[in-house]
Amino acid sequence: MQVRVRAFARLREAIGGDLTLEVPEGATMSRLLAAVGETSEQAGEALFEESGEIRGYVILMHNGRRVRRAEAGTLTLADGDEVALFPPVAGG
Amino acid sequence: MLTDWELERYRRQIALFGEEAQERLANARVVIVGAGGLGCPVALYLAAAGIGEVRLVDGDVVDRTNLNRQVLHTDRDIGRAKVESAAGKLRAQNPEITVVATRATLDEENAALLAGGADLLVDATDNFGVRYILNRVALGARVPLIHGAVRGFDGQATMIIPGRTACLECIFPVAPPREDVIPVVGTTPGIIGLVQANEAIKYITGTGDLLTNRLLVWDGRAATMTTLPVERQEDCKACGSGRC
Ligand SMILES: [Zn+2]
Numbered sequence: 163m164q165v166r167v168r169a170f171a172r173l174r175e176a177i178g179g180d181l182t183l184e185v186p187e188g189a190t191m192s193r194l195l196a197a198v199g200e201t202s203e204q205a206g207e208a209l210f211e212e213s214g215e216i217r218g219y220v221i222l223m224h225n226g227r228r229v230r231r232a233e234a235g236t237l238t239l240a241d242g243d244e245v246a247l248f249p250p251v252a253g254g
Numbered sequence: 255m256l257t258d259w260e261l262e263r264y265r266r267q268i269a270l271f272g273e274e275a276q277e278r279l280a281n282a283r284v285v286i287v288g289a290g291g292l293g294c295p296v297a298l299y300l301a302a303a304g305i306g307e308v309r310l311v312d313g314d315v316v317d318r319t320n321l322n323r324q325v326l327h328t329d330r331d332i333g334r335a336k337v338e339s340a341a342g343k344l345r346a347q348n349p350e351i352t353v354v355a356t357r358a359t360l361d362e363e364n365a366a367l368l369a370g371g372a373d374l375l376v377d378a379t380d381n382f383g384v385r386y387i388l389n390r391v392a393l394g395a396r397v398p399l400i401h402g403a404v405r406g407f408d409g410q411a412t413m414i415i416p417g418r419t420a421c422l423e424c425i426f427p428v429a430p431p432r433e434d435v436i437p438v439v440g441t442t443p444g445i446i447g448l449v450q451a452n453e454a455i456k457y458i459t460g461t462g463d464l465l466t467n468r469l470l471v472w473d474g475r476a477a478t479m480t481t482l483p484v485e486r487q488e489d490c491k492a493c494g495s496g497r498c
Contacts, residue, residue: 170471170480171406171408171471171473172408174473175475219428219429219430219431221425223483226482226483227483250410250426250430251405251408251410251430252380252381252382252403252429252430252432252436253403253433253436254288254290254292254293254377254378254379254380254381254402254443
């Protein structure tokens with residue numbers, strides 16, 4: 163199935179734009195995030211800590227709704243879903 | 255009542271939202287925390303719009319590396335307190351308003367005092383440590399807070415109405431990591447700062463739909479602006495059941 167990924171800020175630079183990823187039927191949010199991280203070294207660094215955990219400050223959204231980090235492992239995606247990933251900026 | 259001078263000066267915007275709204279602007283007190291990349295455009299446009307009292311809070315002095323984006327400061331201001339440098343330009347822009355310059359870095363001890371009496375708070379700071387303090391002060395005093403932040407060509411903004419909308423910690427429960435040098439082009443804080451100033455004017459005059467429960471995201475590389483829905487988190491550590 164296909165899931166659309168909208169990336170913002172540094173993650174968008176790392177990925178190079180929006181993505182449509184092919185993931186197995188019933189894939190979870192975590193599975194999708196891993197697939198996004200595998201698209202490039204920069205994308206992996208932008209999304210994951212060295213420990214392999216998703217970076218806590220990255221805002222995860224699924225079809226326009228906020229997803230908590232703890233839910234990512236159990237939230238299953240469907241064909242045509244949209245996931246948005248936003249690493250906030252901090253300067254002024 | 256507006257004076258003849260005011261009726262003339264603000265004619266183009268009175269034509270937009272009326273004399274009563276202009277009076278509200280004249281009676282408003284806005285505290286802008288940060289007189290840097292965001293604070294400069296926010297303050298300049300709020301002064302021009304006729305906000306009665308603009309208070310600037312910042313502890314830094316002007317540095318040459320600030321000048322690509324902190325547009326109220328000039329080469330001659332290097333070494334001066336940012337709030338003094340900025341206040342001088344604002345008074346020249348609009349001699350009829352009150353500009354208060356407070357040279358201080360906002361912290362847990364002085365935050366309530368510095369924000370005291372504000373009708374509206376503007377987050378023009380450059381780090382999440384200070385932002386979280388400001389968010390809690392806004393929640394405690396029940397004063398709306400307009401958040402903005404930038405990096406590179408990217409920016410974000412949202413408006414927080416205590417008790418009604420997502421607060422800063424609902425939206426950003428974990429702060430992004432600190433960077434020693436944050437790369438940025440001046441147009442990014444220019445754009446985000448003006449989004450913040452625009453929200454301030456809308457809030458005070460009661461115009462339009464506020465940027466509440468939405469995070470505006472600007473991508474200067476792609477020249478696109480998007481809003482992402484955000485919502486109050488029940489277990490938020492600042493405004494919800496997880497309060498501490
Ligand atoms: Zn909250």
